[in-house]
Amino acid sequence: MDYYIKDINLAKKGKKAVEISLNDMPGIVELERMYSDKKPLAGVKITGCVIVTYETAAFILLLKKLGADLRWSSDNKYASLDDACAYIASEGVPIFATSELTDEKFFWCMKQSAKFPVGGNSKFAWPDIVIDDGCDITRFLHEKFPEAYDNLKGTCEQTTCGVNAHQNLKKEGKLKTIVINVNESVTKSKFDNIYGSRESLIEGIQSTINIQIGGKKAIVYGYGEVGKGCAKVLRGMGANICVVEIDPIIAMQAKMEGFEILSREEAATTGEIFVSATGCIKTIAEQDIVLMRNGAILMNMGHGNMEIDTEFLLRTKKFEVEEINEGLKKIKITDDRNIFLLADGYLVNLVGASGHPPRVMSITYTNHVLAILEILNNPGKYQKGEIYRMPRTLDEQAARLNFPSIGGKLTILSDEQEKYLGCKKEGPFKREDYRY
Numbered sequence: 001m002d003y004y005i006k007d008i009n010l011a012k013k014g015k016k017a018v019e020i021s022l023n024d025m026p027g028i029v030e031l032e033r034m035y036s037d038k039k040p041l042a043g044v045k046i047t048g049c050v051i052v053t054y055e056t057a058a059f060i061l062l063l064k065k066l067g068a069d070l071r072w073s074s075d076n077k078y079a080s081l082d083d084a085c086a087y088i089a090s091e092g093v094p095i096f097a098t099s100e101l102t103d104e105k106f107f108w109c110m111k112q113s114a115k116f117p118v119g120g121n122s123k124f125a126w127p128d129i130v131i132d133d134g135c136d137i138t139r140f141l142h143e144k145f146p147e148a149y150d151n152l153k154g155t156c157e158q159t160t161c162g163v164n165a166h167q168n169l170k171k172e173g174k175l176k177t178i179v180i181n182v183n184e185s186v187t188k189s190k191f192d193n194i195y196g197s198r199e200s201l202i203e204g205i206q207s208t209i210n211i212q213i214g215g216k217k218a219i220v221y222g223y224g225e226v227g228k229g230c231a232k233v234l235r236g237m238g239a240n241i242c243v244v245e246i247d248p249i250i251a252m253q254a255k256m257e258g259f260e261i262l263s264r265e266e267a268a269t270t271g272e273i274f275v276s277a278t279g280c281i282k283t284i285a286e287q288d289i290v291l292m293r294n295g296a297i298l299m300n301m302g303h304g305n306m307e308i309d310t311e312f313l314l315r316t317k318k319f320e321v322e323e324i325n326e327g328l329k330k331i332k333i334t335d336d337r338n339i340f341l342l343a344d345g346y347l348v349n350l351v352g353a354s355g356h357p358p359r360v361m362s363i364t365y366t367n368h369v370l371a372i373l374e375i376l377n378n379p380g381k382y383q384k385g386e387i388y389r390m391p392r393t394l395d396e397q398a399a400r401l402n403f404p405s406i407g408g409k410l411t412i413l414s415d416e417q418e419k420y421l422g423c424k425k426e427g428p429f430k431r432e433d434y435r436y
């Protein structure tokens with residue numbers, strides 16, 4: 001039994017849910033149609049360390065159909081869906097993830113996902129390709145098993161904070177492989193981060209706490225891609241949005257959208273709903289929390305569980321904490337003030353709900369498949385120890401693979417227009433530095 005999951009009997013339930021997601025994952029379906037006969041990943045050992053949602057499960061099964069030899073774990077201790085994991089295990093993919101892991105089991109699972117048994121005895125091989133989300137398995141392997149990098153052909157990193165962490169490894173001279181920065185594909189960060197968050201934030205709030213969003217003052221910390229999605233959906237629900245930012249360009253963008261820009265103090269004293277989306281530690285910390293009004297609701301949409309200072313809130317044992325339900329804690333700050341913390345300060349859309357919807361995840365996972373094929377099909381093109389964005393042509397291909405079912409018809413340049421613009425009818429349509 002080469003898996004560690006909660007309950008294999010959940011496989012049937014997981015299969016049904018994954019099939020529903022697949023209905024809205026056009027890129028994944030198209031890649032299967034194009035490549036399942038050719039098996040371009042035959043014999044390629046792939047370790048994935050990405051939270052297992054129904055959409056991730058659809059992606060894992062696609063990689064299997066393309067011939068990959070796969071092992072999987074999650075970058076998140078809490079948020080994998082047990083029925084999705086059971087379905088993956090029932091399909092014969094070694095998977096090591098549950099909806100609740102201790103620290104010790106979390107790292108054990110990562111290790112299992114990176115070691116590929118060879119020949120029935122205790123021998124094993126390391127992966128050819130790593131798919132990472134947050135640089136978690138990369139950091140783990142660098143520290144504990146540096147030999148894992150001897151033959152690694154490349155890593156695909158899918159999120160903002162993971163790309164930053166890979167940049168830090170590079171600065172320290174410790175990056176040992178080719179990294180494809182999938183996060184900064186336009187078809188990833190401008191879709192998953194914005195439109196994914198725009199939908200899954202609301203599911204996260206409504207599955208953890210029963211409140212009316214309309215009419216409340218919501219503070220969004222960080223108006224980057226994720227923050228933009230959060231601010232827009234909360235405004236759509238009728239909330240009054242204010243933004244806390246450190247970057248004057250981004251703050252001006254928020255202002256132009258009609259959002260007020262507040263200092264931390266102003267935000268803390270006047271807000272009712274607080275959403276952190278910065279990727280930065282202690283975005284909401286003691287100095288903010290002590291100013292908050294009774295009934296304030298705190299949640300994180302950014303990185304791990306580091307953006308809200310849960311050390312201060314939960315672990316110093318300063319405050320009386322009541323668990324209202326699994327994703328909701330009521331914390332008594334003073335005799336007359338309680339605040340509510342969603343999903344223990346972890347990502348509310350993943351730990352408190354089922355994550356981004358299928359269509360944006362289809363685009364993200366299409367990018368991963370194209371990135372893996374790019375690394376494997378072009379030996380020598382990329383250098384170890386460097387981080388690369390996806391070439392613009394592949395970014396456009398990810399859009400094309402997902403576009404048909406999104407609807408609409410693209411216009412094709414005439415010969416005259418092609419000449420005038422200096423770009424080909426089939427693309428790429430923009431310079432590498434175009435900012436969308």
Ligand code: NAD
Nearest residue numbers: 159160161222224225226245246247278279280301302303
């Ligand atoms: P981004 O860099 O586009 O935006 C972050 C913004 O936060 C920037 O504008 C920055 O100036 C601002 N900021 C940084 N520190 C701040 C602070 N202390 N106070 C106020 N503002 C601050 O990044 P992004 O793509 O929006 O991603 C943000 C985080 O969300 C990352 O950690 C990323 O990994 C994560 N993410 C989460 C999900 C999800 O499903 N919840 C999806 C994608 C990305």
